[in-house]
Amino acid sequence: xxxxxxxxxxxxxxxxxxxxxxxxxxxxxxxxxxxxxxxxxxxxxxxxxxxxxxxxxxxxxxxxxxxxxxxxxxxxxxxxxxxxxxxxxxxxxxxxxxxxxxxxxxxxxxxxxxxxxxxxxxxxxxxxxxxxxxxxxxxxxxxxxxxxxxxxxxxxxxxxxxxxxxxxxxxxxxxxxxxxxxxxxxxxxxxxxxxxxxxxxxxxxxxxxxxxxxxxxxxxxxxxxxxxxxxxxxxxxxxxxxxxxxxxxxxxxxxxxxxxxxxxxxxxxxxxxxxxxxxxxxxxxxxxxxxxxxxxxxxxxxxxxxxxxxxxxxxxxxxxxxxxxxxxxxxxxxxxxxxxxxxxxxxxxxxxxxxxxxxxxxxxxxxxxxxxxxxxxxxxxxxxxxxxxxxxxxxxxxxxxxxxxxxxxxxxxxxxxxxxxxxxxxxxxxxxxxxxxxxxxxxxxxxxxxxxxxxxxxxxxxxxxxxxxxxxxxxxxxxxxxxxxxxxxxxxxxxxxxxxxxxxxxxxxxxxxxxxxxxxxxxxxxxxxxxxxxxxxxxxxxxxxxxxxxxxxxxxxxxxxxxxxxxxxxxxxxxxxxxxxxxxxxxx
Amino acid sequence: xxxxxxxxxxxxxxxxxxxxxxxxxxxxxxxxxxxxxxxxxxxxxxxxxxxxxxxxxxxxxxxxxxxxxxxxxxxxxxx
Numbered sequence: 001x002x003x004x005x006x007x008x009x010x011x012x013x014x015x016x017x018x019x020x021x022x023x024x025x026x027x028x029x030x031x032x033x034x035x036x037x038x039x040x041x042x043x044x045x046x047x048x049x050x051x052x053x054x055x056x057x058x059x060x061x062x063x064x065x066x067x068x069x070x071x072x073x074x075x076x077x078x079x080x081x082x083x084x085x086x087x088x089x090x091x092x093x094x095x096x097x098x099x100x101x102x103x104x105x106x107x108x109x110x111x112x113x114x115x116x117x118x119x120x121x122x123x124x125x126x127x128x129x130x131x132x133x134x135x136x137x138x139x140x141x142x143x144x145x146x147x148x149x150x151x152x153x154x155x156x157x158x159x160x161x162x163x164x165x166x167x168x169x170x171x172x173x174x175x176x177x178x179x180x181x182x183x184x185x186x187x188x189x190x191x192x193x194x195x196x197x198x199x200x201x202x203x204x205x206x207x208x209x210x211x212x213x214x215x216x217x218x219x220x221x222x223x224x225x226x227x228x229x230x231x232x233x234x235x236x237x238x239x240x241x242x243x244x245x246x247x248x249x250x251x252x253x254x255x256x257x258x259x260x261x262x263x264x265x266x267x268x269x270x271x272x273x274x275x276x277x278x279x280x281x282x283x284x285x286x287x288x289x290x291x292x293x294x295x296x297x298x299x300x301x302x303x304x305x306x307x308x309x310x311x312x313x314x315x316x317x318x319x320x321x322x323x324x325x326x327x328x329x330x331x332x333x334x335x336x337x338x339x340x341x342x343x344x345x346x347x348x349x350x351x352x353x354x355x356x357x358x359x360x361x362x363x364x365x366x367x368x369x370x371x372x373x374x375x376x377x378x379x380x381x382x383x384x385x386x387x388x389x390x391x392x393x394x395x396x397x398x399x400x401x402x403x404x405x406x407x408x409x410x411x412x413x414x415x416x417x418x419x420x421x422x423x424x425x426x427x428x429x430x431x432x433x434x435x436x437x438x439x440x441x442x443x444x445x446x447x448x449x450x451x452x453x454x455x456x457x458x459x460x461x462x463x464x465x466x467x468x469x470x471x472x473x474x475x476x477x478x479x480x481x482x483x484x485x486x487x488x489x490x491x492x493x494x495x496x497x498x499x500x501x502x503x504x505x506x507x508x509x510x511x512x513x514x515x516x517x518x519x520x521x522x523x524x525x526x527x528x529x530x531x532x533x534x535x536x537x538x539x540x541x542x543x544x545x546x547x548x549x550x551x552x553x554x555x556x557x558x559x560x561x562x563x564x565x566x567x568x569x570x571x572x573x574x575x576x577x578x579x580x581x582x583x584x585x586x587x588x
Numbered sequence: 589x590x591x592x593x594x595x596x597x598x599x600x601x602x603x604x605x606x607x608x609x610x611x612x613x614x615x616x617x618x619x620x621x622x623x624x625x626x627x628x629x630x631x632x633x634x635x636x637x638x639x640x641x642x643x644x645x646x647x648x649x650x651x652x653x654x655x656x657x658x659x660x661x662x663x664x665x666x667x
Contacts, residue, residue, distance in 0.1 A: 233598040233635070234598070234634070234635040234663060241597075245664065248596070249596075249664050252643050252645050253638070254644065422645075443665070445664075446663075446665055449638065450637045450638050450661065452637070452647070453648050453649070483665070484665070486663065549644065550640070550643075550645040
């Protein structure tokens, strides 16, 4: 079956044998999973043997675009980078912005699949159909920023570069992959998978295009959609403020965590609010094909960064007891350069701060210590000194030193910066997310906090709410469309797919794709032994009520959480243990 | 009673670009009623988000008291 928008070609790279081959994309799978997130998970479900070590050559690293990648569809520049996670043992699909997805597509590929591992550090140079293995011994050990700058200088700034920092090289399971200096495939240790393959970087340039039907007429329609839908004020707040806009809203909403989630307000939030940070703005940037341009370049005396985004501000600000905006920006810069996920790295140090203050184990750092906060990041990436411990992440530190009462994670992935006691549905969203605690799978605050008439402190209806949010995001991310196109609808997604592929898509089909993606991800994890026992809520949220803020007095009773889980499983047709029935798996 | 109403983001267009106004509203009115006194019907605004009183998120039908600061947010999306 032929659909336009696709290149109908996969590049397979055998790193062990240093060989590259091409093959047709599985269009029968593309019909069911579209691209990016969904199609990547389907490939990994079919190709990875259950039980493999995620840091062994048996794991695969998969770069997947979608049919809209490289077209004028707004906000379609995201790339899915996926593998089995070394942090959680689950499936892990990450989404990275920048321009690398477009270059892959223009080079003639829908996907690149890396198998095996290099014997010595190397990088891959892809120029359309020409694939070369290059020595990276000079780059190994360098920060991601220096590595990217070196490669950009060598090949040109019109090449896209995906790289890892020292954290990925040292197999730290919170290592990320960087591109365009400040864009990350951040979570679940995806950078450690690349490091385990001794692959420092992927350098790519494509000079081709993407075929779409009725190009003149359809491009006009896409331009109208950009003007009338994407560029309306519901979406353009992200151009004006970036995600710094969330600080005040989360503070007022009672979901801005402070001091390792011990409370949900911070009296100092005005010191690092968006208005303050944006006074330092010196530039703007968007991803390829983006109409919104959320990126802000901030310049302080001793730090420059594209960002920081809400997650990085919250984790290194109130949740660390730090109120210095320059320290927060510096944290972001160092983490990106070292190749560390800011969420997991920040949460782990915050956990260590509380462990020290509560006398459980002395990590030599307390809340508010901004100097050590930055030093510890480098030690974690290099696994040196106290960093060797901290690189383990919250779950493994708990197993080693105790402190479960202060440990905020699901399946070994540290909590994002939305406090669930002020948004009960978020505790469910974190619990059932396909890669451990992730806020991108079902963004519950959007429905129950940033809404005028929906009660956040109840289990009622939250199973269906999280399901609906999850299905929508699963199909949106399978279309490779960015989260910040807030007015996007199923109807619009079906229209875009029709414009790009030349075959008629319906809203109902979009919903079916989303549900299918949730199920294939769950099926992958189920095969790895995950079930209800792993869909957990941290003890702190059940046992300790928030002391201040909009959600003061709130905690989430265990029975309410279990009720939400029951609701969620029931909507999906899973059994009480959260298992997908065999007859459903057969249809995936 | 007198309160202040603060609008955030794109909602400031309902104050012609101003962010804050001090307004007189009926005693014991709800957040919804207070907004109506300045011509804002939240149910008719597609991207209306939520309201906070004195920097704490409340329900739209919660009641206000003298001197409260009512803040109204547009819809926020993404993470």
